[in-house]
Amino acid sequence: MKNNFDEYVERRGTDSRKWSLIGMLEMAQYVDEESIPMWVADMDFRVPEFVIEKLEKRVKEQVFGYNIVGESYYESVKYWLKKKNNWSIEEEWIVPTSGVVPALCFAVKAFTEEGDGVIVQNPVYPPFRSSIELNKRTVVNSPLKLVNDRYEMDFIDLEKKFKEPKNKLFILCSPHNPVGRVWTEVELKKLVTLSIENNVIIVSDEIHSDLILFENNFTSLGTLNLKNLIVCTSISKTFNLAALKASNIIIPDESLREKFKEEMFKVGLKPVPNIFGAIATEACYTADGEKWLEDLKKYLENNYKYLKKFLDENIPNIKCMPLEGTYLAWLDLKGLNLTEEELVNKIEKEAKIVIDGGHIFGEEGKGFIRLNFACHRDVLKEALERLKKVF
Numbered sequence: 008m009k010n011n012f013d014e015y016v017e018r019r020g021t022d023s024r025k026w027s028l029i030g031m032l033e034m035a036q037y038v039d040e041e042s043i044p045m046w047v048a049d050m051d052f053r054v055p056e057f058v059i060e061k062l063e064k065r066v067k068e069q070v071f072g073y074n075i076v077g078e079s080y081y082e083s084v085k086y087w088l089k090k091k092n093n094w095s096i097e098e099e100w101i102v103p104t105s106g107v108v109p110a111l112c113f114a115v116k117a118f119t120e121e122g123d124g125v126i127v128q129n130p131v132y133p134p135f136r137s138s139i140e141l142n143k144r145t146v147v148n149s150p151l152k153l154v155n156d157r158y159e160m161d162f163i164d165l166e167k168k169f170k171e172p173k174n175k176l177f178i179l180c181s182p183h184n185p186v187g188r189v190w191t192e193v194e195l196k197k198l199v200t201l202s203i204e205n206n207v208i209i210v211s212d213e214i215h216s217d218l219i220l221f222e223n224n225f226t227s228l229g230t231l232n233l234k235n236l237i238v239c240t241s242i243s244k245t246f247n248l249a250a251l252k253a254s255n256i257i258i259p260d261e262s263l264r265e266k267f268k269e270e271m272f273k274v275g276l277k278p279v280p281n282i283f284g285a286i287a288t289e290a291c292y293t294a295d296g297e298k299w300l301e302d303l304k305k306y307l308e309n310n311y312k313y314l315k316k317f318l319d320e321n322i323p324n325i326k327c328m329p330l331e332g333t334y335l336a337w338l339d340l341k342g343l344n345l346t347e348e349e350l351v352n353k354i355e356k357e358a359k360i361v362i363d364g365g366h367i368f369g370e371e372g373k374g375f376i377r378l379n380f381a382c383h384r385d386v387l388k389e390a391l392e393r394l395k396k397v398f
């Protein structure tokens with residue numbers, strides 16, 4: 008079947024979290040059915056046909072008792088990581104979980120004690136901090152630095168924080184949500200050195216790693232080092248399957264893997280994906296999946312180029328930060344000289360665009376917004392026209 012990202016998919020009334028706006032959001036009082044949701048990280052595109060076919064076939068079997076996953080499941084994960092990231096992994100390293108965020112919580116509980124520090128880099132995906140705080144550990148922030156409009160890691164600060172004996176874990180967002188950086192091999196090697204020298208475990212959340220745009224190259228941390236390492240992967244962002252709750256956590260070190268699984272067992276979970284997540288994973292991690300992904304990335308690149316050009320030409324006080332990966336644009340609105348309240352009024356009340364305010368990613372995100380452009384081009388155009396009108 009032709010991949011048609013230009014087909015408009017009506018998501019209102021489908022129990023979509025992104026589109027069920029009323030009552031869902033902080034700014035809910037301004038949001039109504041005219042609002043365009045460009046917030047939470049899911050795409051408005053239909054799932055590939057070859058995935059639907061496999062799921063439908065399974066539905067027709069009409070029995071949904073406890074499932075297991077066999078060799079073909081693990082082979083598909085191994086195939087994908089080798090093909091996409093040139094990382095050869097062993098079957099036993101793979102621990103399926105029902106989502107990456109639960110895996111972050113298991114890792115926090117498995118590898119730290121209450122009161123220990125866990126390092127993150129703000130501005131960052133909020134559940135990094137909540138998985139630490141809700142489990143009574145301490146968030147240790149090593150903020151990213153903005154250097155000539157590009158975010159960089161602050162290695163001097165990181166070194167200090169890695170050396171602190173209380174800090175046992177580091178959660179890396181690779182590629183980084185929301186700033187869109189794809190970390191280079193040089194940067195990642197420095198992190199590996201810090202991790203080995205100070206015996207700090209790194210959880211590398213690589214959920215966005217299939218969505219590398221333009222000429223950028225992704226390096227999986229697993230290709231650089233296997234010690235002190237947890238890598239989180241999933242079909243959810245790449246193929247728009249977040250509701251299937253299917254992730255694979257790769258843990259090469261046996262003792263770390265056993266500790267991680269123990270945290271799962273303590274809450275009654277087995278490392279087995281739900282039946283539809285398993286089927287979708289096997290369907291996606293194939294040559295068909297690669298082809299679909301290539302087409303998706305072209306569409307996303309063109310959406311980003313459209314967005315950037317439009318803002319540069321029409322609202323130059325909104326700076327569209329450079330993007331290397333993900334479908335989440337990071338926009339600097341400080342040039343508009345408006346208060347947070349005035350910005351919300353303009354964007355959510357007047358323009359009726361629902362975005363994620365930068366502050367949710369940490370103090371460092373204030374003055375920015377995150378805009379999800381994984382939508383039909385016409386929807387993006389309409390949203391930008393509305394922004395142009397109010398600014």
Ligand SMILES: Cc1ncc(COP(=O)(O)O)c(C=O)c1O
Nearest residue numbers: 048106107108109132184212214
């Ligand atoms: C960096 C990152 N990790 C994890 C998730 C969510 O993962 P899951 O839905 O598998 O829990 C997201 C979703 O936006 C994300 O951006």
